[in-house]
Structures are given as C-alpha cells and as structure tokens.
Amino acid sequence: TKLITKGCLTLPQNILVSPDVPTIDQAYSKNSDSITVEFAQVSGATSYILRAESKTGDFFFETPAAQSPGTVVGLQPYTDYTLSVMSVNSGGRSQPSYPIEARTVVVAPKMNTSSPSNDSILVTWPPVEHAIRYTLIMIREGSSTRLIVNTTDTKVTFDNLDPGISYCIKGMAWDAEGRIGDDLTVCQITRPHSPDVTQVLLTPGRSLGIAVYWMTVQGANSYLVLASNGQNCNTSDSYCFISPQECGQNHSVTVTAYNNAGPSSPSHCCSVPLTDPCPPENIWVEEPTAGNCSVVWEEVPLVEYYVAFIKRDDGTEKSCNTTKTTCQFFCMCGYTYLTSVFPYNQAGTSLFADVRNYTTIPCCPQDVTVNLVSTETLEVMWSPVKGAELYETTAAQTNSVLHCNDTSPVCALSDLTCNSLYSVTVTPCSELRGCNHTCTPHRQETAPCAPEILNMTQTTNSTYKVLISTPNSPNTNYTISATGRYDRHTCQSRNNSCELTQLPCGTIYEVTAVASTAVGKSLPGYSKTLETGPCCPSTVNVTQVTQAMTNLTWSPGTGASSYLATLMSPRGEAKCHTLDTHCLMGCITCGTNYSVQLDAISSTGHKSQCQYRGFSSSACCPTGVKLYRRTNNSLRVYWRSSSPQAYNHTVELYGTGANYTCFAAAGSMYCDIQEGTCGDVYTVVVAPVGKSGEKVTFCLPRTYSVPCPGSNAGMGEYNLSE
Numbered sequence: 119t120k121l122i123t124k125g126c127l128t129l130p131q132n133i134l135v136s137p138d139v140p141t142i143d144q145a146y147s148k149n150s151d152s153i154t155v156e157f158a159q160v161s162g163a164t165s166y167i168l169r170a171e172s173k174t175g176d177f178f179f180e181t182p183a184a185q186s187p188g189t190v191v192g193l194q195p196y197t198d199y200t201l202s203v204m205s206v207n208s209g210g211r212s213q214p215s216y217p218i219e220a221r222t223v224v225v226a227p228k229m230n231t232s233s234p235s236n237d238s239i240l241v242t243w244p245p246v247e248h249a250i251r252y253t254l255i256m257i258r259e260g261s262s263t264r265l266i267v268n269t270t271d272t273k274v275t276f277d278n279l280d281p282g283i284s285y286c287i288k289g290m291a292w293d294a295e296g297r298i299g300d301d302l303t304v305c306q307i308t309r310p311h312s313p314d315v316t317q318v319l320l321t322p323g324r325s326l327g328i329a330v331y332w333m334t335v336q337g338a339n340s341y342l343v344l345a346s347n348g349q350n351c352n353t354s355d356s357y358c359f360i361s362p363q364e365c366g367q368n369h370s371v372t373v374t375a376y377n378n379a380g381p382s383s384p385s386h387c388c389s390v391p392l393t394d395p396c397p398p399e400n401i402w403v404e405e406p407t408a409g410n411c412s413v414v415w416e417e418v419p420l421v422e423y424y425v426a427f428i429k430r431d432d433g434t435e436k437s438c439n440t441t442k443t444t445c446q447f448f449c450m451c452g453y454t455y456l457t458s459v460f461p462y463n464q465a466g467t468s469l470f471a472d473v474r475n476y477t478t479i480p481c482c483p484q485d486v487t488v489n490l491v492s493t494e495t496l497e498v499m500w501s502p503v504k505g506a507e508l509y510e511t512t513a514a515q516t517n518s519v520l521h522c523n524d525t526s527p528v529c530a531l532s533d534l535t536c537n538s539l540y541s542v543t544v545t546p547c548s549e550l551r552g553c554n555h556t557c558t559p560h561r562q563e564t565a566p567c568a569p570e571i572l573n574m575t576q577t578t579n580s581t582y583k584v585l586i587s588t589p590n591s592p593n594t595n596y597t598i599s600a601t602g603r604y605d606r607h608t609c610q611s612r613n614n615s616c617e618l619t620q621l622p623c624g625t626i627y628e629v630t631a632v633a634s635t636a637v638g639k640s641l642p643g644y645s646k647t648l649e650t651g652p653c654c655p656s657t658v659n660v661t662q663v664t665q666a667m668t669n670l671t672w673s674p675g676t677g678a679s680s681y682l683a684t685l686m687s688p689r690g691e692a693k694c695h696t697l698d699t700h701c702l703m704g705c706i707t708c709g710t711n712y713s714v715q716l717d718a719i720s721s722t723g724h725k726s727q728c729q730y731r732g733f734s735s736s737a738c739c740p741t742g743v744k745l746y747r748r749t750n751n752s753l754r755v756y757w758r759s760s761s762p763q764a765y766n767h768t769v770e771l772y773g774t775g776a777n778y779t780c781f782a783a784a785g786s787m788y789c790d791i792q793e794g795t796c797g798d799v800y801t802v803v804v805a806p807v808g809k810s811g812e813k814v815t816f817c818l819p820r821t822y823s824v825p826c827p828g829s830n831a832g833m834g835e836y837n838l839s840e
Contacts (some may be wrong), residue, residue, distance in 0.1 A: 121840040128529060137205040139212045143186075145220035148627040150195035150300050153220045155203060156187040160212070163205035169214060171200045182206075190611040195225045195838065196248040224249050226300035227272075227289045233379035236281035236309040241289070242273040249291035249299070251492050256543035259284040259305075280338020281311040282377065287673040310338040310375035310382045318365070318371055318388045326393065327361025331387065338375035344384070346370045365460075365468060366396035366420050395421045395461040397468040401433040403449075403457060403476035408556055411449035411478070413438075413457045419459040429456045451481040451554070452505025480505035480546035482557035483527070488542050493565035493641055496531040498522075498542055506546030510553060514541035534800035536567035536640065537590040537633075566633035568643040571598075572614075576651055579726065583616045584609070586631050586643075595634045600627035600648055623653040623726060624677025652677030653730030655699070664816050665708045668692075671700040675726070682725075737765045737806035739817035740787075745802055747793070747824055755780065756788045757804045765773055765806035768813055772801040796826035 121220055136607040143156045155168055166733035167185040170190045177199075181190050193199060198221045227243035234240055241254065254274055256265040279285065288303040296748035310599045321327040330343050334356050343358040344350045346369045351358040360371075372384040398415035405411045406511040413426050426445040429435040438445035449455060455478070457699070458471040483500035498511055511522035511529035515538055534540060542560050547553040567589040575583050584598050598616045602609045602625050609616040627648040633640040655672035662668045670683050683701045685692045687710045694701035706712075714730040740757035748754055756771045764784040771778040771791060775798050780789035805817040815818070 120458055134208040135788040136212050137161070137207050140166065140203045140205050140215050142201070142203055142215050142218045143815065145201050145218050147220060147222045147297070150223050150225045151193050151549045152189050152191040153193060153199060153218075153222060154187050154189045155183075155201050155218075157203045157215065159186055160205040160651060162207055163212075164207045165205075167204045167206055167211060167605045169202045169204065173198045173200060173219075187246070193222050195299075197222050197750065206274075206449065221295075223297050224293045224299035227252055227291055227583065229302060229304050231287065231291050231304055231306035233306060233308045234275075234359050236311055237279050238380055239276045239279060239285055239287075239306050239308060240273065241276070241287055242308075243289065245272055246291040246299070248293050250294055251292045253290045253298070254293070255288045257286050257288075259286070269586065271701045279308050280336075280526065281308050281382070282335060282375075283308055284337075307337055307377055307379050309379045310377050311335045312383045313338075313341060313375050313385050315371070315373055315385050315388045319359065320393070321359065327359050327363055328369075329357065329359050329370065330358045330373065330388075332373045335375050337377050338382070342376065342381070343372045344372050344374070346387075350829035363393060364396065365394050366418060366463075367393045368420055394462045394466050396425075397461065397471045398443075398459050399472075401457060401459055401472060401474045403455065403474070405449065405478065408451065408479070408554075409448060410446070411455070411476070412444050412446045413459070413476075414444045415459050417443050418461045420463050424459050424461050426788045428435060431456075444597070448549075449476075449478050451478050452503070453478050454550070475550075477548060477750050478505070479551050479554035479556075480507075480548050482546065482554055483509075483544050486542075486544050486560050488560050488562040490562060490564065490637060491530070493638070493686065494536055496533065496534065496540065496542065496562055496564070498529045498531065498544065500527045500544055502527050503546050505548055505551070507548045508546075510545040510547055512731050513547065514543070514559065515539070516787065534564050535820075536564050537594070538721040539563045539633070563635075563637045565638045566594050566635050566640040568640045569596055569631040569633050570643050571629060571631055571646045574646065579623060579654075580619060580621050580655070581726050582621060582648060582650070584616050584618060584631075586614055586616070588614045589634065590640075591631050593635065596631055597634065598629060598631050600629045602627045618648075621648075621650050622674075622719070623650050625650045638753045648700055649720060649722055649724045650677075651724050651726035652679075652720045654718055655681075655716060658714060658716060658730045660714065660733045662706070663702070665736065665739055665814075666706050667702065667704045668706050668735070669700065669702050670694070670714070672716060674699055675718040675728075677720050677724075678726075679721040680719045681720060682717040684715040684717070687712045706735050708735050709763060711736050736814045736816075737761045737763070739814060740767065740804050740806070743802060743804050743820050743825070745822040747788070747796075751796070751827075753778075753791045753792050753793045753800075753824065754788055755791065755802055755804065759787060759806075761806065765808070767804055767806050770803045770805075772803075772819075773798040791825070796824060799823050 138160045140160045141158045145153055145155045147153045155292045167180050168183050168188045168190050169180045171178050178642040200217045200219055202217045203215050205212045225244055227246050229241050229243045232240050251270045255265045256276055284305050284307040286303055286305040288301050290301045314330045317331040319329045321329050340354050342352050344358055349360045351360050370387040372387055374384045375382040395418055398418055401415045403411055403413050423441045426438040430446050455476045456473055458473045459470050460467050481503040483503050486500040490496045508525045513531055521531045540562055543691050544555055545553045545557055570587040572587055577583050597610050600618050607618050609618050617658045629648045630645040631643045641820050653676035655675045658672040660670055680697050683694045689707050689710055692703045692705045694703050711734045713732040716728045718726045719729050738760040740759050742758040744756045746754045766784050767782045769780040770788040778791045780791050782789045801819045801821050803819045807813050
C-alpha cells in the first residue's frame with residue numbers, strides 16, 4: 119500500500135480524500151441576474167460548487183461548475199452577494215474558499231418605439247432603478263454605421279431618418295459605479311413616404327367607377343385610396359378601383375401608404391372628371407292659391423339649367439326651361455298633373471327622371487241650396503263636381519262637427535241649435551288630394567227657440583202679467599195664448615213680459631208661448647195652467663153683536679171655496695178664515711173706524727182681494743159707574759167716558775118702586791135724579807147715544823142698594839155700596 123501524505127497525516131494511497139480548498143481570483147457581473155467567479159483550479163478536483171448568499175441572509179444558492187470561471191444565475195439586479203467556491207471529487211467537497219463580495223449590474227431599459235413621422239423615431243422607456251445614465255446605439259438596416267447617444271433622460275428622438283427603413287436600437291443603463299448593465303435591442307421601421315399619384319380615370323361600363331394609379335414607396339405594406347365622397351379602397355398593389363360612382367360627382371382622391379409604423383401623409387389631391395348630373399331627389403307641386411301651381415325641386419349640384427315637363431291627365435302638356443328650382447303653371451281643380459325635371463351640365467343630362475303625380479283639389483259646388491225643413495234641421499243639396507269622390511258637409515257654429523260624409527250630393531243637418539245662424543260648407547274630397555277647404559259657405563238661420571213661461575202674476579181682477587224667457591234675438595215676436603173652455607185670449611210682445619186682459623174671474627186657462635221671426639215659428643213652449651182668482655162676493659153686511667164682537671156676512675163668490683175676512687183699523691185688525699159665508703169676529707175696538715176686506719180663495723190657493731165700504735164700531739160703554747145719594751134726597755150717577763169722542767149719554771135706573779131716566783149732554787160725566795123712595799135697590803145702565811140717535815144696547819147694568827137717611831150709614835153724602 120502506497121502512503122499519501124496530506125498535511126500532517128500520512129494516509130494509505132487507496133483511501134480517497136476531498137480536494138484542497140480553491141482560491142477566488144475575482145468576481146464580476148455582466149448581467150443583472152448573474153455573477154461570474156474566476157478561481158484557481160485545485161489538483162484532484164473533478165468539479166466545483168459555487169455558493170452565493172445575500173447579505174441580508176434571505177437568499178442562499180449553490181450551483182455546480184466544471185471549471186473556472188463559473189457563473190451563478192437567478193440573482194436580483196443591483197444586489198450585493200457573498201460568493202465562495204468549493205472543490206469536489208469522489209471523496210467529497212472541500213471547505214468553502216475565502217468569500218468575496220460582488221454586486222449585480224442594473225437591468226436594461228424597456229424601450230418603446232414609434233415613428234411620429236416618416237423621418238423620425240421616438241424611443242421612450244420607464245426609468246431604470248439605480249441607473250444614472252443611458253446609452254442608445256442605432257444601426258440602419260443594411261448599414262454598419264452606428265449612432266450612439268448618451269442621455270440621462272428617459273426618451274430620445276432620432277431625426278433625419280429615411281422613410282420606410284427599419285432601424286435597430288440597443289439600449290443600456292449605467293449604475294453609479296460606472297458599470298454598464300444589460301442591453302436590449304428593438305427594431306422600428308419609419309413611416310413610409312407619401313405616394314405620388316400618376317393617373318385618375320373614369321372607368322366606363324354599366325357601373326361607373328374610378329381607377330387610381332400611383333408609384334409605390336419604400337417600406338409600404340398597403341395603400342388606402344380615399345375619395346372626397348367617402349368611398350375608398352385598400353390594396354397592396356400600385357392601383358385601385360372605386361365603384362360605383364354616383365351621378366353629379368366632382369370628387370378628388372388621395373393615396374396614403376401604410377406600414378407597421380402607421381400611415382404616411384396623404385398624397386396631393388387629384389380631381390376626378392365631372393359626371394352626368396343627378397336627377398332631383400325631391401320634386402313636389404305647391405299650390406298656394408287655387409289654380410296657381412308651381413313645380414318645385416331641390417337644387418342639384420354641378421347643374422347649369424333644368425327642363426321641367428308638366429302633363430295633364432287630359433293630354434295637355436307644357437315645358438319650362440329655367441336656371442331656378444321652380445316653374446309656375448296654371449292648374450285647374452279636379453285634374454291630375456304628371457311632372458318631371460331633367461338637369462343639364464357640360465357632361466350632358468341625367469339618364470332618367472322621377473315622375474311625380476299631383477292631383478288638384480276637387481272643384482267647389484256652385485249651386486248649393488240650404489232649406490229649413492224643421493225647426494232644427496237644414497237640408498243641403500248641390501250638383502256633383504269634377505274630381506270629388508265624397509262630400510263633407512259641416513256647420514261652423516257646431517265646431518265643425520262632421521254632419522255628413524257621403525258620396526251623394528245631399529245632406530241633412532239635424533239636431534242644430536234653434537235661433538242660430540249657421541254657416542254651412544260643402545267640402546268636396548278625393549282620396550289622392552284630400553279636401554277642398556276653399557269653398558264658400560252658405561248661411562241659413564234655424565227657427566226661433568221655444569220660449570218658456572217663467573211666471574204668471576195677477577195685476578188686477580181681470581189682468582195677468584205673463585213673464586217668459588227670451589232665448590232668441592231681439593227682433594223676435596212672442597205670442598202668449600190663454601185658451602179656456604169657452605174663450606181664448608192672446609197678447610204679443612218683443613220683450614220678456616205680456617199682459618192678458620179681460621180674463622173673467624173663477625176660470626181656468628191653458629197658457630202657451632210661441633216665438634216667431636222672418637224664418638218661421640218656433641215649437642210651442644211647455645204650457646202652464648192659469649187659474650183666475652175667484653169672484654168677489656157682491657154684498658157684505660156688518661152687524662155689531664157686542665162692544666168687542668161683530669158678525670160679518672156676505673154673498674157667495676164664484677170659484678171661491680173659502681174666505682178670509684179682515685177688519686182693519688189704526689188700532690189693530692181682526693181676521694177670520696172660514697168656509698161659510700159669514701163669520702163672527704172678536705177683538706173689535708169700540709168707537710173705531712174699520713175698513714172691510716174679504717179675500718176669496720179657490721181650492722188651488724188662488725186668491726182675490728175684495729175691498730168693501732168700511733164701518734164704525736159703536737161708542738164705548740162708560741166705565742167707573744157710581745151711584746151717590748145727595749143731601750137733598752136726590753141721586754147722582756157718575757161715570758168715566760172711555761171713547762176718544764164726546765157722546766151724549768142716557769142713564770136709566772130701574773128700582774122695585776120706580777124707574778128713572780136721565781139724559782146727559784156730550785162731555786158731561788154725571789146725571790142727577792130726584793129720588794122718590796129711599797131704601798130701594800136700583801139697576802143702573804149708562805149707555806152712549808150715537809150721532810144718529812141710536813143708543814148702545816149692550817152696555818152692562820149695575821145694581822146698587824140705596825139706604826134711607828138715619829140709617830147706620832150716618833148723615834151726609836154717602837157712596838152707596840154696589
């Protein structure tokens with residue numbers, strides 16, 4: 119066995135041991151995610167292991183290496199790492215070498231490129247962390263010339279470039295230690311140059327089109343041909359066809375080249391040859407007044423003048439040459455006109471023209487008659503007219519409500535308003551043109567409205583005032599008729615009242631009112647019953663029964679079923695309501711003048727007030743009657759008069775032994791009587807005597823006892839007890 123000396127130990131040769139620890143020469147970073155380590159190789163080592171650790175301790179990674187140098191990948195940009203190397207053989211791995219520190223470089227800028235114009239490229243990128251400046255290197259496609267730009271900005275514009283050429287740009291960032299980081303290369307093509315249009319032609323055929331030719335440009339992938347009317351075509355060739363082309367066009371075209379960078383500037387405009395004019399899209403006929411028509415159309419561009427043709431349905435035709443957009447012609451009612459317009463320009467005229475039909479309104483009837491056939495119905499008749507398929511008949515006062523819509527030339531307007539002037543219009547209509555609203559209306563008044571009896575009042579015994587409504591015009595005559603069983607009475611008026619005279623009492627009449635004008639009579643208004651007042655009794659007698667009661671009698675009155683007797687005076691009145699022809703009335707005041715009124719009342723409540731000659735009630739009986747015995751054996755009767763006037767009085771004494779009578783002049787309040795016998799009982803009656811000499815017979819008697827002198831009553835004059 120061969121001995122191998124390792125350090126202080128001597129080992130047999132057949133025992134395997136790990137190799138020696140390697141030594142790191144240097145470590146550096148060329149990429150942002152890796153660090154390269156150069157080390158001295160160890161004899162007996164078959165491979166090596168590179169170890170990387172972050173200084174913060176959150177990263178540990180080992181990767182094998184066959185030889186020096188070795189690279190550790192998967193690292194973070196611009197980050198500090200501690201690196202060591204271990205040698206490996208079949209005996210195992212050595213101890214880690216003495217560590218070395220290294221930092222990764224920054225990442226490359228993420229460039230975005232665009233071509234704002236056909237001679238420039240704009241490069242932009244977001245700032246790179248820990249980078250202090252940037253280097254951009256541009257190389258033109260097919261050239262070895264380089265353009266280097268150093269900048270601290272995050273955008274660079276490369277100008278004065280060739281259109282349609284690809285340029286490659288490599289970008290790198292530098293850190294604060296002066297190390298250059300990753301590099302990134304992008305390629306960008308500039309926009310193409312504007313094409314030059316060589317020829318623009320109209321292509322003949324069934325469908326008119328435009329053929330456009332141009333020169334191709336460097337770097338263009340496709341071309342867009344755009345006409346001024348909005349039509350376009352897209353192609354990769356050097357020509358393009360735009361179809362179909364419309365009439366009346368005078369367009370221009372432009373060609374734009376496209377590549378991945380965008381469009382070029384449009385080419386210069388090229389005019390397209392003028393095409394034939396288009397026919398007017400809208401043609402119509404206006405008729406502001408009947409018979410005055412104009413064919414009107416919309417203006418067509420690129421037109422020098424127009425020719426309009428107007429043909430009537432009976433074969434009559436006329437034409438109009440004008441530079442305007444209207445042509446006047448005479449149009450009769452009830453006809454159809456065919457109109458067409460052809461525009462002209464230098465290329466010629468349109469190949470076709472639209473034909474528009476215009477039908478004039480139907481003619482108005484000329485022999486319209488309007489007749490009143492009833493109080494509220496008008497009959498309208500006329501002769502048929504040309505062009506009318508049906509007729510509408512309306513009355514203006516009914517808010518133009520359609521009363522008739524018929525093909526027959528007759529119409530009845532019913533349920534109209536009485537005493538109204540209607541403007542009746544017959545409107546002929548056709549399905550194509552509509553209705554002729556220019557026809558002259560015809561006026562006709564309806565019969566007057568029936569008046570209404572509002573009230574009937576009695577003004578005298580034989581006269582009644584009738585109050586009526588006046589729903590008609592002021593010049594309307596009103597006739598009021600009262601028809602009884604045996605007679606008839608009438609009165610006429612132009613206002614709201616009329617008096618029926620000489621109507622006998624106690625009679626029933628049927629009263630109606632009728633209005634009349636020059637047009638005719640109204641229907642009779644609703645009738646009302648008029649009952650004249652009952653007849654007054656021919657005689658009335660008044661008999662006074664007592665000082666405060668009177669008996670009133672009278673003869674029967676025709677038509678009266680009850681009576682109301684009234685006696686009236688300034689001091690009051692007395693009334694009595696009875697079915698009889700007599701009445702006993704109280705509350706009569708003596709010595710008063712009364713007027714007599716008797717109301718005769720029918721069974722329906724009609725009343726006749728009857729006035730009669732008044733009467734005067736009898737004089738009032740005196741009050742306070744006293745009997746005195748005088749010293750000369752005479753008796754004195756004393757009283758107080760209650761009548762407002764002075765009356766003569768008669769005094770009567772009735773005793774058991776003798777009767778006495780005494781007269782007192784007006785104004786006297788006592789009367790003396792020479793007594794014949796004392797100790798008698800007397801009945802005393804004091805009554806006033808009227809101017810005609812009649813004595814009031816209903817004064818109450820009074821009884822007195824007269825004692826003889828020397829009685830217990832004593833001497834002198836005594837007031838005798840009653």
